[in-house]
Amino acid sequence: MDFEKAQNRIIDFIRHETGKAGINGAVVGISGGIDSALTATLAVKALGKDRVLGIHMPESSLTPAADSEDAKILADWLGIEYRTIDISGIVSAFMAAVPESESADRLTRGNLKARTRMSLLYFHANQLNCMVIGTGNKTEILLGYYTKYGDGGVDLEPIGGLYKTEVWELSRRLGIPGSLITKKPSAGLWVGQTDEAELGISYVKVDEVLRMHEDGAAPETIQNKTGISAEQLKSVIGRIERNEHKRKAPPVPELF
Numbered sequence: 001m002d003f004e005k006a007q008n009r010i011i012d013f014i015r016h017e018t019g020k021a022g023i024n025g026a027v028v029g030i031s032g033g034i035d036s037a038l039t040a041t042l043a044v045k046a047l048g049k050d051r052v053l054g055i056h057m058p059e060s061s062l063t064p065a066a067d068s069e070d071a072k073i074l075a076d077w078l079g080i081e082y083r084t085i086d087i088s089g090i091v092s093a094f095m096a097a098v099p100e101s102e103s104a105d106r107l108t109r110g111n112l113k114a115r116t117r118m119s120l121l122y123f124h125a126n127q128l129n130c131m132v133i134g135t136g137n138k139t140e141i142l143l144g145y146y147t148k149y150g151d152g153g154v155d156l157e158p159i160g161g162l163y164k165t166e167v168w169e170l171s172r173r174l175g176i177p178g179s180l181i182t183k184k185p186s187a188g189l190w191v192g193q194t195d196e197a198e199l200g201i202s203y204v205k206v207d208e209v210l211r212m213h214e215d216g217a218a219p220e221t222i223q224n225k226t227g228i229s230a231e232q233l234k235s236v237i238g239r240i241e242r243n244e245h246k247r248k249a250p251p252v253p254e255l256f
Contacts, residue, residue, distance in 0.1 A: 003170050007042070010158045014046035017156050018131055025051030026133045027125045029117055029151075030074060030082070031188065032056070032067030036135040037074050037180045038171045039159055043133055049079040055124060056084045057117045059091065063188055070180050077177055083124075087116050110189030114150025122153075131155040139164040139203060142210055143236070144243020145195070151187075152246060163210065164203040199239075201232045209236050 018026065025047055028040045043052045056071040068084070075082035091113055095101040104112075121132045134154030136146055141160050146152045159167060164185070171181050185195040185203070196202050201209075208226045213236075217225075223233055 001166060003166075003173055006162065006166075007045075007170060007174070010042050010161075011046040014043055014133070014156065014158055018047065021131060021155075023131050024129045025053065025131075027053045027055060027121050027128070027130045028133045029121050029135065030054040030056050030071045031135075032064075032070040032074075032180070033183070033185060034171055034176070034180050035137055035140075035159065035167060035185075037070075037176050038167055038174070039133055039135045040074065040078060040080065041171075041174055041176060042158055044078050044080060050081075052078070052080045053124060053128065053130065054078075054080050054082045055121060056082065057087050057120060058084065059113060059188075060086050060088045062191060066179075066183070067188065070177070070183070073177050074180060085120055087113060087120070090116050090120075106190045110187070111147045111150055113189055114147035114187070115153070118150050118153040125155075133158060134160070136160055137162050137164050137167050139207055139210060141247065143199070143206070143239040144246045145199065145239070146246070148246050163207040165207045200235055201228060205232075206236060209233065213237065213240070 014026070026043045028036060028043055030036045030040055040052060040054055054071070054075045056068060056075075058068050071084075072082065091109075094112060094116070095104075095109075118132075124130070125132045132154045134151070134157040136151065136154075136157050137159050138161055140146050141157070162170065168181055186193050187195065199206060205226055205228055209222055209228065212222045212225065219233055219237075222228075223230065
């Protein structure tokens with residue numbers, strides 16, 4: 001990939017889409033991870049630091065202190081306005097209001113947290129006449145590895161054309177603080193969660209698989225060239241197929 005060209009295209013994309021919408025700026029959820037760090041950095045390059053608001057939304061009993069520290073480091077490095085909103089009280093109030101919540105599994109609870117964060121981002125975006133800028137990368141989008149109407153509920157996905165490994169590379173080129181680049185990726189929805197453990201495959205390998213799959217390579221070829229197991233390949237392809245609904249608008253029946 002020509003990273004300089006990709007960077008400039010993303011910056012032009014943000015400028016064009018926000019300009020077309022006639023809004024004042026961008027709101028970005030800053031988790032302390034690399035995807036949101038790169039997104040916020042590119043938004044600042046496109047719009048200027050005074051038009052980007054970063055919001056960190058930890059859960060006090062779960063979010064590692066290092067994530068909050070890295071989110072603050074990024075905001076200070078970029079010079080953007082930065083707010084922290086603890087979602088613990090909001091999630092607790094929801095759970096208390098729904099009797100069935102006690103039996104909810106961790107995925108259901110995790111999706112609730114992601115959708116709570118989405119609501120907070122849109123509250124601020126509406127209040128400030130801004131767009132919510134998403135932080136999803138191409139790997140996550142293809143796999144459906146995000147919460148529908150949670151972190152997938154956004155106005156733009158500027159880094160949606162970059163695989164995870166390309167996110168790391170562009171971030172290094174832009175000089176983003178190293179602590180955000182080297183940490184293990186995690187959605188932070190429950191204790192001990194990491195992306196790669198949940199996916200059952202490293203991002204380096206899954207990106208190889210996705211590139212070859214998009215090029216139409218046969219399963220046997222993908223396995224032979226990447227060295228992954230049949231089970232891993234089946235899991236990756238299954239995620240792509242199973243989560244197709246996340247990548248499309250809700251279906252509408254044809255009446256005529």
